[in-house]
Structure formats: C-alpha cells, structure tokens
Amino acid sequence: MARLKYPIGIQDFREIRTKGYHYLDKTTFIHRILTEGKYYFLSRPRRFGKSLLLSTIKEIYSGSRELFEDLWIADHWDWDKRHPVVHIKFAKSDYQGLGLAQAIFNELDKSAAELGVTLSKATFKERFEELLMVTTLAQGRVVLLVDEYDKPIIDYLEAPEQAKANREVLKQFYSVLKDADPYLELVFITGVSKFSKVSIFSDLNNLNDLTLHLQYSTLLGITPEELEKHFGEVLTQMEAKTPDIRHWVRRMYNGYSWDGQHHVYNPFSILNFLSSSSLRNYWFETGTPTFLIDLMRKVGRFVWNEDEFVALLDLASFDLERIDPATILFQTGYLSITELNEPEGWCKLNYPNQEVRASLEQLLLAAYQYRIGSGLPTVLELRQALERNNLDRVVEIINTAFSDIPHDLWKGATELHYHALVHLTFSLLGNYLKSEVNSSLGRCDAIVQTATHIYAFEFKLEQSAAIAIQQIIDKNYLGPFQLDTRQKVAVGINFSREKRGVDEFDWQEIA
Template identity: 55%
Template structure:
C-alpha cells in the first residue's frame, strides 16, 4: 500500500497508485448547490491543497482521473467544464520575494498557463484582468489555496502581518465587481474572519467550516479508516490509534483523523509519535499562552463568534488554538449556542503540554518529558522522596533571575499541572482544577495516589484536605494500596520544602 504523505496533487496521487479516500460524494453534494462563494478553514496538513487540486481536475473535465470514484457517474463532464484559476499562496516564496512580487508571479503564472497576456500594471487590476479574460467562453472557477498564509506566517511580527493584511484586502477587493465572470470561488485557509477581515467587501462568502455538510470533507472518519486501511489497521491496537490520532471535530459529533498523522503512523510501521505537531508549531503561540498563563485550555466553553474570530490587533489564544488545530469541538449545546473545546487527541495534548512546560521552565537543559518518565518510575516504586526530588529538579532548572516575581502562584500551578498531565502519557494520571477535587490522582499497577499541593502553607494541611474532602473514598474497594500525599511548596525557596504521606 502506497501512502500519499505530503502529496497535494490529485493527478500525481491517482496516477501514482496511492491509496485515496474517496471524498467526491461529499464534495459533489456541496457543489451541486450551484455557483457560490465558499470558504473552508482547517488546520495545516489536513488536505486542503489536495481538495482544490481535485476540484481543478474536476472542472477541467479530466474524467480519467476519477475512474472508479463515486463522482465518475454523477458529474456532468461536458456541461461543467470551466476555465480554472488556481492561486497557491503556499508556493510563492513570499519570504524571499515579498508579498507584492509574489502576487505578480502567481497571477502571471496562471495567465501564461491559460494563454493570457496581462497588460495592467498593479496586482489588483491584473487579478481583475485575469478573471475577465479567462471568462471569454465560460464563467471562471477561482480556487484560492491558503489565502491567509502571508498573515499566519507572520503572526510573531504584527507589523508585517498587518501590512500583508492590507495588501490582501486590496487584492481581494476586486472580487465583488467580478461576479458576472465567476462561476465559483472556493477559498481555503487556516484562519476565519473577523470584522477587519480581508474579505469585508465580499458579503456573499459562505463559511463552510462548521456546516454539517463539510464536517468530514477533510480528514478520515473511523469508517473510512477501517475500509481503506483494513490491512495495516489489523496489525495495531485500534483503540490506541483512536486515542492518539482521532478526535478532530467541527460539530462535536463526527470525528476525523488528521490525514498526515495517521498516514505517517502507518508508513512508520505503527510507531506512535508526534507527526503533525512537529511540522510547524508557531513559537509565538506557546509564548503567548505562557504570557497569559494558559496551561489547561481543554474543556473551555465558547461561542461561535469566538471560534470565528481572527483579529490581528487582538489575537485571542483560544481562537487561534482552535483554528490552527490544537483544540477541537468536543460538544455543542444548541440551546445555549455554546461549543466546548478540548484537545483532539493524545498526539496534540502531549506535544502541546511538553512544549508549554519547556517554555514555562525557560528551556531547561534536560527534556521535561525525561523528568516525567522519572516521575513515573518513582511513583511505580512508591518512592515519594524520589518524586519530590524530581519535582524540585524541574523548578530548579528554571533560571533564578527569570522566575516571574509577581506570578509565582500561577507559574507553580502551571508547572505542576503540565507535569502531571504529561504523566498521563505513561500511566493513568488526572489533574483537576475545580474546587473540591485534589490536585492530582495517579494510578499505577499497585497504588493509587492522591496528591495535594499547597503554596506557602503546610504539608499537614494539604494531607488533611485529602481526608476531609474524601479524595480517595471512591477507591475504597480497590485492592490497590491507597496513598495520600500532602506537599508544601515554598515560593521563597522555589521548591517543595515539606511533604507528608499516609497509606490507607
């Protein structure tokens, strides 16, 4: 079986004999509504470019590439042929050429492909000229891939990002008056729109991103995985695969796998790794989360306005986390119009928390995940003193002069939370932040730990809270040894200075 990892060209995929998950019925059901202006935002590495490549071949009438697919016998191959303009912002060398030069190269490249000579001098007028000249015999299908890449790539440089937004706003402004020449516009990207959108003049742009018809247009469903990948799936633990790579949802019901991750997993012979996260997590996002003390963004309730917000002047980390794929929709409450967001899967959760812990600790020499593995071993062996030693080593790895003087408490809770959440990668570990629940519950093969941390108080007080609140009571019938551990952290010494434990 040939896996199309990184292949974004539909022709190359089909002619190369790669496995293809047939999405043409879902695409047809969207397109059969007639001409329209559509936008779809999805995280990177989700198949957006392949989708537009499929549409390019479809409207150009290349039926031979669709043989055996659902749409082969349902598409009007002669009546639906259209000239296609396909703009790809991911391949224009904007960082080296500059955005305006990149737009000029992109437009002239499409003009040459269509046999058109552009005469206008500015990029916006060239864009309008290209559309008009391409529509001599039939209306144009306009495909725009990664429209927001010139902005997303510069979120850590707001001045450049804002300058690019203004250029793009001028570029896209010509679309409003080009309606007589356009059959269809289909735009993909990562970000949604805000009141200062670059598409503010395009009133009839329909956002498909949360619409039921498009929720499984990209990504691989469980049924599709079991149908198209039955052979490699039979050699692995299906439940563990779901835990690691499934879970993306744009409605709270249908869930899909990130194609890049699951294909990389099969290509690698079934080794669990963080494939998607390593392909370009923006460092500005990690820094911004630390700055705002966001360290447990899961299970957050938000409105649809927040999901679709993308304002360069006031970037909201939660909105950015959702749109870039680090959070997804866990459930939707129609009565309240509220979405609950959570990490999509183990791959993203582990990678994000590891990066966050690394950032909170100001880049320690030893990988935080290595310390978490040591923490696991100490708890398996019942070595509480060893556990405390590892926790203190974590805090000690943070340079003294960089410790935030006014944020000791929230930084302390962030590091504890992230450490024990990462522990869940190896053994059952739950971290709670709501009132009335202990700071961490950890379960090994032989023991169940209830851990309560206090800041500048006493270990005895922390231990007593475990008993007063009955944190271990739900495990009274367990044959495992139950261990209550109270710890006190000193903000002055920046370490756990006392701990008490009791075996039940």
C-alpha cells in the same frame, strides 16, 4: 492483501491517481459543492487535505475524466464542462523574500502563462482584474482557487506590524472579486484561520463559509466508517500483535469534530500510523507555532475546561488586534467541538485526542520551565521514580522542573507557574501511568496509580506539607480506593517563593 500506498503529505490529486496511491472518495461532497453554489470558504487545521481538495476541483474543471475512474463523480459530471483555473498557492509564493505585493504579482503572471494569456497592467490589483477578464473572454469563466490564503499573515503573528501590512495587501487583492462576478464560475478559498470579514473580506459578502456547515463536517479527514472500509484489513492484521489496537488508534488519533456529532481522523497522522504501524505522535512532528505557546503562557492558559462555553462568533473570527486563545486553538486544531448549539450561538471545546493533547502539554510544560524542546523527559523521570516508590527522587524531579524559572517570575507570577507546572507534569504523566489531575476546588491535586501503590498528591504554596496531608485525610481523597489492595500513600508538598521550589514535603501511609 496487496500493500497499500499511502499518500502521506501528497497534495496533488493527479499524482495520487497516476502513481497508485490510495484515495478516499470524497467526490460526492465535491459534486454537491460545485453544483449548489459559487463562492466558498473553508477553514481547517494544517495537514487536513485542503490543498488536495483544491487540486481535485482543478482536475474536475480541467476535464480530466481519466483520473476519476471508479470514483462516484465519474458518472455524475459533465466532463465537457471545462473552465480555465487560476490556482493561487500562497505557501508556494515567495512573499517573505519579495514582499507580498510582488509575490502576488508574480503568482498572477505565472497563472497567465499557464493559461496562455498576456497581462499588461502595472499593479497587482489591476493585473488580477485583467487576468479574470481576459481569460474569460478567451476561454470562458474562471474557476478561482486560493490555497492557504492566510499564510502571509499567520507567518508574521510574532511581527504584528508586518502581519497587519500583509492583511491590507490581501484586502486589496480580494476586493477585486466584488465586481468580478461575470468572470467567475467558482471561487473556493481555504486557510487555517478565518479572519473577520471586516479585516479581509469586507468587499466579499457572499462567501458561503463551510467551516461549521453541518453537511460538510466530514468533507476533509477520515471518518471511523471510512477507516474500517478502506483500512480495516490492515488493522485486523495488526490485531495479531496488538489485540486492542483499534482502541488505541481511536484514543490516539480520532476525535476532530466541527459539529459535535461526527468525528474524523487527521489524514496525516492516521496514514503515517497505518504506514509505520507505530503509535507515535505525528502531530508533534509537523510543528507547533512558537507564537501559540508564547500566547498561552502570556495569558496564563495551561489547561482547558471542557465545560467552558465559547461563543460561535468568537470562534469563527480571528482578529489581529484581539487574539483569543480559544479561537486560535480551535482553528489550528488543538481544540475540537464536543457540543454545538447553533440556535443559541455557543459550543464547547476539548482536545480532539491524546496525540494533540500530549503535543500541546509537552510544549507548554517546556515553556513554563523555560527550556528548549518538550517537557517529556521530566515526566518520564517522574514515572520511573514513582514506579520505584522513590518519593525523595519525585521531589527532586519536581524541584528541577521549577529551577529554571527566572527569579523575577517567582516574585510576580509565582502561583501561575506553580499551578501550570504541577498540572502539566501530572497530566502528561497520565500517558504513562494512571494519573488523574483535577483543577476544581475540593478535589485532590493528583492521584497516581502504579503497580504497587496509589498516591494522593496535594500541593501547597507558602503553607506546609502537614496541612496538605491533613487535607487528603479530611477530604478522604483515597476513599474510592478503599477496597484496592495496593498501598495507599498521602503526599504533601509545600512550595516556597523564597526558595523557588519545594520547601518541605512529607508522606503518610493510609490504611
């Protein structure tokens, strides 16, 4: 089998097709979009192929049939049907240095130069109108593609006033489209977030939002079927070294869903894995906005309840004045739909896979510890201590996790940080040992299994280790493991506000 070239991070369709990179044919979806409508919007997380989708559409309308040989659309499209394309890429514009209005002005001039037309109007709004009208008169109706429309806002979430100012500029920009229908063949706008229509698209009420559209839930990403069809041989070769590799790949990278039924892999993560054969956390390496972590710590969110109902109206609309953690976690890809009920207007969410869950929990653990980087070293040290049955070291590590919390937070939000650090530490431990963390009342705080021991941990605040151990015994938390021959141990740990850490701990072997 010839070694495949994986298009990792490549967003240009022409480059993929001319330089021998592997392309998963999504042109049946694209053909349906281009022939069944005119105004589209699509929200997906980063690294999901939005830019490649727009690049593909651009080449179709440019008549580049040679790039589509062996793809479905090659024999299903009128290649004489060409239209001028205005392709605006906000990620490439210098709005941070020039200001958004000037950056848009420059983008319009760049498009005009590519299309061979001359513009003379003074403001970016007038210039946009002029570009659409002049181009249509000279070359035919325009295909407008806008990539990462929301980036000038998302990049300034930590500077709300600038974010709001950029939002107003974008609102003016898109308002041009309200009366531009005679000049437009197609409009396709993509981004990570979906801002409420009143915020940006108030004058553009005919956008067909494909974000939760059932027919397009697998438009981007790689389905399990596509993975087997295109890369099954690669996985089979890996099985010689790791027999259960398919299980680990599914657990690590699969699970994104926008309808609760069909699931896809993030292309960036799965292609990186296929290229390197390494089950690493590639999502973590693409970066997580500090704003998201700060927001979750601010609202005290460190665990997601998979049975929680979320209104679709809240999920589909990002509002600068009222940022809902569920909305931003879903839109940025940290949560995915597990159950969808459109008639009743709700869904349920959960982490899509282990890669994403671990990424977020590591960053949250570090944030609650007030440390730079991830919280992974703490978890690995804890694993080592448990594997050695060294409970004194376990308590020392837990104390260290609490030691950097500022004194004023122990006076105020003590219980929040106490619960957050305990939950996140033991949840992440589950990646390396069999560790189950519960948050509902009446269940053990943590069950950890090593090769030789099964530990039941119960944590208390301003009580005693004895009370914690007695609760483990009274509620028979270790009962399900009665037939297991490993040594069973109840561990009670009590925290103190005054000491800002563990005040007392004790353990007891359970027969």
